[in-house]
Amino acid sequence: MRVSVHPTAEAAAESAAATIAALAARGGLRVLGVATGSSPTPVYRALARRRDELPELQFPDLTLFALDEYLGLPPGHPESYRSVVERDAAGPLGISPDRVHLPSGADPAAYDLAIARHGGVDVQILGIGRNGHIGFNEPGSSFDSRTRVVDLDPSTRLANARFFSGVDEVPSQAVTQGIGTILEARILMLFAFGAEKAEAVAAALEGPVTERVPASALRAHPDVHWVLDDAAASRLSRSGRIEP
Numbered sequence: 001m002r003v004s005v006h007p008t009a010e011a012a013a014e015s016a017a018a019t020i021a022a023l024a025a026r027g028g029l030r031v032l033g034v035a036t037g038s039s040p041t042p043v044y045r046a047l048a049r050r051r052d053e054l055p056e057l058q059f060p061d062l063t064l065f066a067l068d069e070y071l072g073l074p075p076g077h078p079e080s081y082r083s084v085v086e087r088d089a090a091g092p093l094g095i096s097p098d099r100v101h102l103p104s105g106a107d108p109a110a111y112d113l114a115i116a117r118h119g120g121v122d123v124q125i126l127g128i129g130r131n132g133h134i135g136f137n138e139p140g141s142s143f144d145s146r147t148r149v150v151d152l153d154p155s156t157r158l159a160n161a162r163f164f165s166g167v168d169e170v171p172s173q174a175v176t177q178g179i180g181t182i183l184e185a186r187i188l189m190l191f192a193f194g195a196e197k198a199e200a201v202a203a204a205l206e207g208p209v210t211e212r213v214p215a216s217a218l219r220a221h222p223d224v225h226w227v228l229d230d231a232a233a234s235r236l237s238r239s240g241r242i243e244p
């Protein structure tokens with residue numbers, strides 16, 4: 001496990017983009033697992049800048065698998081995760097929409113099979129919810145869960161209300177990769193920025209490994225990189241910090 005702590009989200013994103021670009025340059029990035037939310041967007045922007053500057057770094061053959069999707073939004077809704085992934089990740093990276101996969105509530109199990117058919121996820125980008133969720137795996141999710149339909153925690157709907165006109169507009173269900181699915185990616189990179197994530201980060205990294213804190217499951221993964229800013233790392237003990 002690597003934990004890197006940076007002065008700002010932008011600095012963290014640049015450092016992570018350099019790692020991802022180096023992997024891509026070595027031919028080790030065919031499938032990228034993408035998260036939505038505000039934390040990963042600086043990383044997609046930093047990767048897109050590198051692509052603009054380096055003609056040898058292009059991603060036409062990259063396939064994207066999203067972590068999760070809301071249920072019940074009309075097709076094309078700007079806050080559906082298909083729209084968000086196309087706008088924030090696929091577009092800037094020059095990846096055509098037909099290479100962007102999202103799970104379907106009608107057949108969640110098909111998603112795990114599709115990931116396997118593509119050879120598995122090389123790098124999975126993750127954020128973390130204030131309650132420690134990853135994807136939409138809320139506290140109590142089993143560590144061996146697979147892609148499935150879930151009910152959203154009221155606190156998650158409240159946290160995500162900022163993307164909608166109000167909390168009532170936030171769907172109450174979603175389909176998410178399971179924790180077991182996420183743990184199968186070869187490399188995990190979790191991004192957390194801001195003081196509001198500090199408690200969840202400390203609980204996941206230094207508290208007990210427990211289904212009450214879904215992100216604590218990552219401690220069992222052999223290649224996981226926690227990319228934090230100072231505020232998100234502020235509740236970690238000094239011994240838990242490894243500077244970049």
Ligand code: GLP
Pocket residue numbers: 035036037038039040067068126127128129130133134135136156160
């Ligand atoms: C949503 C997403 C998660 C994301 C979380 C945190 O609930 N389903 O994948 O990690 O929000 O989002 P943010 O990075 O905006 O704080």
